[in-house]
Amino acid sequence: MKLSQTFAKTTKTAPGDEVSESAKLLIRAGYIYKEMAGVYDYLPLGMRTLDNIMQVIREEMNALGGQEVRMTALQPRDAWEKSGRWDDKVLDVWFKTKLNAGGELGFATTHEEAFTRMLKTYISSYKDLPLYVYQFQTKFRNELRAKSGIMRTREFMMKDLYSFSRTKEEHDAFYEKVAASYTKIFNRLGIGNDTFRTFASGGSFSKFSDEYQTLCEVGEDIIYLDREKNIAVNEEVYTDEILNELGLDKSKLEQHKAAEVGNIFTLGYKYSEPLELEFADEEGKRQKVFMGSYGIGPSRVMGVIAEKLSDEKGLVWPEEIAPYKYYLVAIGDKANEVAEELYNKAPEQIIFDDRKNARNGEKFADADLLGIPYRVVISDKTLAEDKVEIKKRTESDTKLLPLTEFIVKLGQK
Amino acid sequence: MKLSQTFAKTTKTAPGDEVSESAKLLIRAGYIYKEMAGVYDYLPLGMRTLDNIMQVIREEMNALGGQEVRMTALQPRDAWEKSGRWDDKVLDVWFKTKLNAGGELGFATTHEEAFTRMLKTYISSYKDLPLYVYQFQTKFRNELRAKSGIMRTREFMMKDLYSFSRTKEEHDAFYEKVAASYTKIFNRLGIGNDTFRTFASGGSFSKFSDEYQTLCEVGEDIIYLDREKNIAVNEEVYTDEILNELGLDKSKLEQHKAAEVGNIFTLGYKYSEPLELEFADEEGKRQKVFMGSYGIGPSRVMGVIAEKLSDEKGLVWPEEIAPYKYYLVAIGDKANEVAEELYNKAPEQIIFDDRKNARNGEKFADADLLGIPYRVVISDKTLAEDKVEIKKRTESDTKLLPLTEFIVKLGQK
Numbered sequence: 001m002k003l004s005q006t007f008a009k010t011t012k013t014a015p016g017d018e019v020s021e022s023a024k025l026l027i028r029a030g031y032i033y034k035e036m037a038g039v040y041d042y043l044p045l046g047m048r049t050l051d052n053i054m055q056v057i058r059e060e061m062n063a064l065g066g067q068e069v070r071m072t073a074l075q076p077r078d079a080w081e082k083s084g085r086w087d088d089k090v091l092d093v094w095f096k097t098k099l100n101a102g103g104e105l106g107f108a109t110t111h112e113e114a115f116t117r118m119l120k121t122y123i124s125s126y127k128d129l130p131l132y133v134y135q136f137q138t139k140f141r142n143e144l145r146a147k148s149g150i151m152r153t154r155e156f157m158m159k160d161l162y163s164f165s166r167t168k169e170e171h172d173a174f175y176e177k178v179a180a181s182y183t184k185i186f187n188r189l190g191i192g193n194d195t196f197r198t199f200a201s202g203g204s205f206s207k208f209s210d211e212y213q214t215l216c217e218v219g220e221d222i223i224y225l226d227r228e229k230n231i232a233v234n235e236e237v238y239t240d241e242i243l244n245e246l247g248l249d250k251s252k253l254e255q256h257k258a259a260e261v262g263n264i265f266t267l268g269y270k271y272s273e274p275l276e277l278e279f280a281d282e283e284g285k286r287q288k289v290f291m292g293s294y295g296i297g298p299s300r301v302m303g304v305i306a307e308k309l310s311d312e313k314g315l316v317w318p319e320e321i322a323p324y325k326y327y328l329v330a331i332g333d334k335a336n337e338v339a340e341e342l343y344n345k346a347p348e349q350i351i352f353d354d355r356k357n358a359r360n361g362e363k364f365a366d367a368d369l370l371g372i373p374y375r376v377v378i379s380d381k382t383l384a385e386d387k388v389e390i391k392k393r394t395e396s397d398t399k400l401l402p403l404t405e406f407i408v409k410l411g412q413k
Numbered sequence: 414m415k416l417s418q419t420f421a422k423t424t425k426t427a428p429g430d431e432v433s434e435s436a437k438l439l440i441r442a443g444y445i446y447k448e449m450a451g452v453y454d455y456l457p458l459g460m461r462t463l464d465n466i467m468q469v470i471r472e473e474m475n476a477l478g479g480q481e482v483r484m485t486a487l488q489p490r491d492a493w494e495k496s497g498r499w500d501d502k503v504l505d506v507w508f509k510t511k512l513n514a515g516g517e518l519g520f521a522t523t524h525e526e527a528f529t530r531m532l533k534t535y536i537s538s539y540k541d542l543p544l545y546v547y548q549f550q551t552k553f554r555n556e557l558r559a560k561s562g563i564m565r566t567r568e569f570m571m572k573d574l575y576s577f578s579r580t581k582e583e584h585d586a587f588y589e590k591v592a593a594s595y596t597k598i599f600n601r602l603g604i605g606n607d608t609f610r611t612f613a614s615g616g617s618f619s620k621f622s623d624e625y626q627t628l629c630e631v632g633e634d635i636i637y638l639d640r641e642k643n644i645a646v647n648e649e650v651y652t653d654e655i656l657n658e659l660g661l662d663k664s665k666l667e668q669h670k671a672a673e674v675g676n677i678f679t680l681g682y683k684y685s686e687p688l689e690l691e692f693a694d695e696e697g698k699r700q701k702v703f704m705g706s707y708g709i710g711p712s713r714v715m716g717v718i719a720e721k722l723s724d725e726k727g728l729v730w731p732e733e734i735a736p737y738k739y740y741l742v743a744i745g746d747k748a749n750e751v752a753e754e755l756y757n758k759a760p761e762q763i764i765f766d767d768r769k770n771a772r773n774g775e776k777f778a779d780a781d782l783l784g785i786p787y788r789v790v791i792s793d794k795t796l797a798e799d800k801v802e803i804k805k806r807t808e809s810d811t812k813l814l815p816l817t818e819f820i821v822k823l824g825q826k
Contacts, residue, residue, distance in 0.1 A: 007480060007535045007544050033531050035485050037514075042483040050483075067420060070455040070463075071485075072448050073551065074568045084643040097520070100555045101450075107510070107520070118446050118454060122420045131420050136485065138551060142513045154512075155487045375458060378689075 001044070002343070003353045003366075006030075008043040010366050020218070022306035023149025025315055029369050038146025038154035045370065046302075048323035049189060050157060053298045054136055056188045056320060057159050060181045064174075064279050066134045066161055071114050073138060077107050082274045091142040107140040112293060115162045116271040123164065124291060126281050130170055134161035136298070142207055149217060150248040151259060151303035161294040166279070168205075168268075171290045175264060182262050189301060190318025193306065195261060198223050198232040199246065205268025208237065212262035212296075214304050219259035226252055259304045267291040315371025316393055324351045326410075327372040329363045331379035338403075339378050347412040367395065376406065414457070414737060415756070416766045416779075419443075421456040423569065423779050433631070435719035436562025438728055442782050449569040451559025458783065459715075461736035463570060466711045467549055469733060469739050470572050473594045477587075479547045479574055485775045486551060488519050492526040495687045506554040520553040525706060526576045536577065536702065539694050543583055547574035549711070553555035561631060564716035565748065574707040579683075579692070581618075584703045588677060591707050595625055595675050602714060603731025603807040604721065608674060611636050611645040620683025621650065625709075627717050632672030639665055672717045680704040728784025729806055731802060737764045739823075740785035742776045744792035751816075759823040771794050781806065 008030035019026050023040070026032045031046035042050055057069070080086035086106070088094055091185035095107040102362050108114060115133060123129065139158045146154055161178070163170040179197060186195040195259040198211040213223045213232055222235040226248050226319050235250065243250055271277070272289040281287050302321075319325065328350050336354075343352040351372060353363045367375045377389040377398075388406050391398040421443035424483050428447050431578040436453070439445045444459035455463055471481065493499035499519070501507055508520040521527060528546060536542065552571045559567055568686055574591070592610060599608040604627050611624040626636050626645060635648040646661065656663055684690070685702040694700045715734075722729040732738065741763050743752035749767075756765040764785060766776045780788045790802040792813075801819050804811040 005478070007532070007541065007546065009535060011534070031535065035487070035527070035531075036489045039485050039487045039489075041485055041527070044480050044482060047481060047483050065418070067457050067492065068460060069457060070460050072452050072454055072568050074448070074452045074553065076449045078450075093513075095510045095518075097555075098511045100506075100557050101559075105508075114448070114454070118448075119420070121424070121446065122422060128420065140487065142510075144513050146514075155485050 001347070001351050003351060004355050006032075006044065008045065010369055018149070018184075019147050020149030020151070020303075020307075022151070022218075022287040022303050022310065025310055025369075026306055029315055029371070031315075038143055038152070040150055040153060040317075043056075045323045046058070049321055050298055050302055051271045052321040052323070053189060053301055054157070054159070057185055057187065057296055057298060058136070059133050060185050060188075061159070064132060064161075064177060064181055066132045068359070069133055069135050071108075071111050071118070071135055071137060073107045073140060076106040077104055077106065079117045079275060080106060083113050084274070085113070085272055093143060095140045096140045097102070109114055109139050109141045109162055110293075111135070111137070112162065112267065112291075113275065116277050116291070118183065118276045119164060119289075120275070120277055120283060123277065123279050126166055126279055129166045129279060129289065131164040132155065132161060132172060133164075134159060134294075148220070149303050149306075150299050151218070152220070153299065156297060158173065159296045159298060163292040163294070164277075165290045165292070166281070166287070168290055171292055175266065175292055177290075178264055179210060182294075184298070185296065186212060186261065187239065188320055189268045189305065190320065191301070191305060194308065196225055196230065196258075198234050198258075199237055199242070200234040200263070201236050202266065202269070204270060206266035206320055209263060209265040211260050213258035214261050214308065215256045216259040216304055216308055216354075217257055218307055219257045221258045221260055222249075223256055223258045224253040225252065225256055228252065232256075232258075259306055259307075260299070261301050262294075262296040264294045265292060267293055308377065310371070313365070314369030317371045317373065319373045322371065322373050325349045325373055326351070327367040327370065327375045328352045329352075329360065329367065329375065329377045331360060331377065334380055335383055337380040338383060342378075342407070342410070345407065349410060414760070414764050416764060417768050419457065421446075423450070423782055431562070432560050432714075433562030433564070433720075435564070435631075435716050435723065438721055438723055439562065442703065442784070444729055445563065445727075451556055451565070453563055457648065458736045461729065463711055463715055465468055465734040466576075466714055467570070467572070467604060470709055470711060471549070471597055471817075473598050473601075474547050474572070474574055476648070477545060477590060477594055479545045482546055482548050484521075484524050484531070484548055486520045486553060488527055490517055490519065492530045492688060496526050496684055497575045497687070498526070500659075506556060508553045508555045511730040519793060522552050524548070524550070524573055525575065525680065525684045525704075526688065529688045529690050529704070532577060532702075533688070533690055536690065539579055539692055539700075542577055542579045542692060542702065543587060544577040545574060546577075546589070547572060547707075547772070553751065562716050562719075563712050564631070564720065569710060570712045572711060576705040576707070577690075578703045578705070579694070579700070581703055584607075584679065584705055588679065588705055589608060591677055591705075592623060595677065595707075595709070597695060598709065599625060599674065600628075601733055602635055602715070602718065603734065604674070604718060606758045607721065609638060609643065609645040609671075610637070611671075612645050612650055612655070613647040613676070614649050616681070617683060619634075619679035619749065622676060622678040624673050626671035627674050627721065628669045629672040629717055630670055631720055632670045632717075634671045634673055636669055636671045637661075637666040638669055640667065641665065645671075663766070672713070672720075674714050674717055675707075675709040677707045678705060680706055718819055723784070726778070727782030730784045730786060732786045735784065735786050737785055738762045738787060739764070740780040740788045741765045742773065742780065742788065743767075744773060744790065744791045747793055748791040748796055751796060755791075755823070758820065762823060 014024040014027040033041040294385040427437040427440040446454040
């Protein structure tokens with residue numbers, strides 16, 4: 001990307017009504033645009049970052065044997081009435097609307113009913129199971145308050161995976177595989193060290209669910225963390241009885257604010273029973289399908305990363321999700337020609353700050369604000385030695401690297 | 414993809430309320446699932462096909478210098494009131510909803526207002542123009558009737574590009590570049606021969622708009638086509654006066670049913686005036702931005718292709734958008750081993766029909782129903798000559814191809 005050709009410039013200020021620090025940074029850096037409270041557009045850099053987060057998750061979902069689909073936001077009322085969740089008193093974040101042709105529709109905030117109903121067409125025998133299906137989809141939540149930037153919004157990207165198993169045992173084994181996958185995902189996304197599997201309240205079919213909570217000062221949850229055991233407990237199940245059951249020592253627990261970045265949930269027959277999702281077992285007997293659901297919010301993850309990893313200079317993106325890997329600045333005419341050549345070798349990896357009207361100081365400041373992992377400077381001085389100057393966003397030292405080595409790096413992607 | 418591991422099996426029947434032939438085929442082939450009239454989920458094969466269509470369009474939008482973003486479906490009321498389109502009497506396909514925090518929101522069917530308003534933050538000088546921004550986004554339309562499968566739905570994928578120019582002249586030049594790009598896109602999508610640039614009604618700033626109409630028996634439009642001149646006229650502007658103006662001879666025009674797969678539109682100051690999108694020109698004088706909009710509906714395109722190219726055996730996908738290129742069938746144990754090896758070389762290109770319980774006849778029928786461009790059969794007989802049998806979906810002849818040559822093809826992607 002060449003900065004001279006990009007419309008989403010950095011700005012000195014964010015909208016006055018924006019209270020979230022991460023949202024202010026993302027807006028100032030030209031990653032997102034605020035339509036209204038809790039509703040944000042993704043501009044080119046923001047879209048690339050979000051897509052990179054989604055791609056990491058997608059790869060791990062595919063590795064679990066997940067099959068990707070794309071369900072609709074519009075959902076008819078009947079399936080939700082069967083599960084008892086159409087009522088606003090049961091699910092209070094509905095956006096509902098009227099169909100011109102008659103009747104009421106909902107914009108789904110979650111898709112248990114939709115997947116359960118859809119799979120009635122495709123599941124008939126034990127041979128069709130187990131089955132894992134997921135999607136990335138825009139979800140809508142009619143939040144009363146939305147003050148946390150892209151960490152809690154009214155329209156957001158969600159990855160939701162659903163598992164369909166023959167038995168609880170088969171379900172439990174997959175559930176643990178997803179748990180391991182989630183750990184890997186949060187490591188790849190650069191927040192693994194501060195993200196903890198956390199006991200939270202369960203449902204009829206399981207005493208607990210598992211949340212993935214990232215320590216974060218502006219998070220909305222409170223968790224109690226045993227660092228030695230690498231286990232956390234959500235405030236909602238923080239009782240002496242449960243600590244006892246989990247073998248946790250109250251005196252060793254740290255209290256932290258945290259943001260929920262993922263959750264995994266044993267649904268059991270909660271949806272397969274009312275919606276009658278069944279299969280014939282090996283004896284031909286009808287059995288209910290045992291279900292689980294597994295969510296990660298890519299846009300919330302992006303907000304949490306922006307919130308946690310940023311510093312006083314701006315955003316800091318982990319390499320795997322940064323929209324571009326290098327931020328290239330050329331000082332001098334000859335350097336500019338070389339920079340142009342380098343850029344053309346790998347335009348997908350480089351932001352070339354080719355702005356003619358920007359001072360070098362502004363360019364360096366924007367390199368920091370945008371949070372690109374490596375700043376690369378080419379000047380007549382570095383070129384005299386056939387080198388470039390490279391600096392990591394998270395370090396203050398610069399290093400000189402032979403131009404040929406940098407070109408090899410570009411080739412590696 | 415291995416068929417034994419795919420949940421979305423082919424079925425003999427489609428839902429009884431489905432009247433669209435293309436939708437019936439897409440449902441039977443496991444590409445889509447019908448949630449309700451005009452609302453369809455995309456299952457793995459359908460999602461891949463739609464994504465391939467989108468990728469072709471994306472490449473051409475980028476080649477035009479388009480910058481990709483992702484706007485929100487939820488839109489606040491104020492921008493739409495300024496443009497006069499909030500009223501249901503002006504725009505009758507709104508889905509509107511209530512915000513729990515108070516106020517009314519719309520689910521946008523189009524994004525002129527949103528783009529115009531967002532760009533007020535980024536456009537200030539003539540140096541910021543011209544500018545081309547686009548998105549792929551789920552749009553919602555509260556259609557009264559929805560009987561054409563994925564050709565007209567209440568929730569669909571749309572590519573919308575918007576141009577922002579300093580002058581009408583600058584706009585006109587870009588408009589023609591988009592027209593050329595659209596021709597290229599429809600060629601790549603395999604419907605170029607039957608898709609015609611069509612004069613349709615314009616607006617305050619241009620007498621005509623241009624539609625791209627694909628000849629199609631179940632299309633909702635009627636066009637009059639001059640094949641020699643490669644020009645068509647939409648029924649809505651089919652008057653003697655206009656034919657005269659366009660230099661068309663009534664007696665040479667063919668009447669056709671057609672489906673609109675794209676449109677390009679000169680907006681002029683229609684949105685920049687009420688929403689005050691302005692720039693300072695070279696003399697520092699405030700000027701309004703001259704706008705254009707350019708749409709293609711990838712999901713409708715998919716429906717039109719399914720409708721037009723299918724035959725009595727099933728779907729037929731052009732190579733560039735087919736979800737997979739090869740449909741692999743193995744006959745015999747040794748052949749099965751070889752097929753497995755081939756599949757592992759290029760799982761992204763191959764549907765391996767590894768079902769143990771399906772007869773060869775069923776496999777061949779499904780290869781046709783799914784519309785995969787090449788059916789590849791390996792048997793002990795073909796292996797005796799180190800060959801595979803290959804058949805194009807659109808031809809009846811089979812050919813023997815040396816195994817090594819097929820492997821080279823797989824490597825080429």
